[in-house]
Amino acid sequence: MNQSTAEQIALDAFTWLCTQEELLPVFLNASGASVDDLRAAISAAGGPDVALLGAVLDFIAMRDDTVIACCAAQNLPNDAVARAQAVLAGHAGMHWT
Numbered sequence: 001m002n003q004s005t006a007e008q009i010a011l012d013a014f015t016w017l018c019t020q021e022e023l024l025p026v027f028l029n030a031s032g033a034s035v036d037d038l039r040a041a042i043s044a045a046g047g048p049d050v051a052l053l054g055a056v057l058d059f060i061a062m063r064d065d066t067v068i069a070c071c072a073a074q075n076l077p078n079d080a081v082a083r084a085q086a087v088l089a090g091h092a093g094m095h096w097t
Helices: 003-018 023-031 035-042 050-060 064-074 080-089
Strands: none
Touching: 003 023, 003 035, 003 050, 003 064, 003 080, 023 050, 035 050, 050 064, 050 080, 064 080
16 A cells, blocks of 8 residues: 555545544544644645544554444445554554564
8 A cells, every 4th residue: 555545545534533423522532632623634735634644543443343434434445444554654564474
């Protein structure tokens, strides 16, 4: 997976998260961000803030049911969040075996 694809998956995950009435407040609480902070980070002049996108994927990856729901909404395989997370963190080429 390349950087552009990982960023698009993360941006789509962010959009999905924003539609989740129960999860969005939990993310805001956990991140310390406000809705205005999210708007500013997503509409930044240089494109969406990659750190925010990574934080979104980290949050989604905390629970299997959230990963499954997010990936289902995007018609992605369930490992797409983890793969995008690795690319955004700069660990895409790492192998743990």
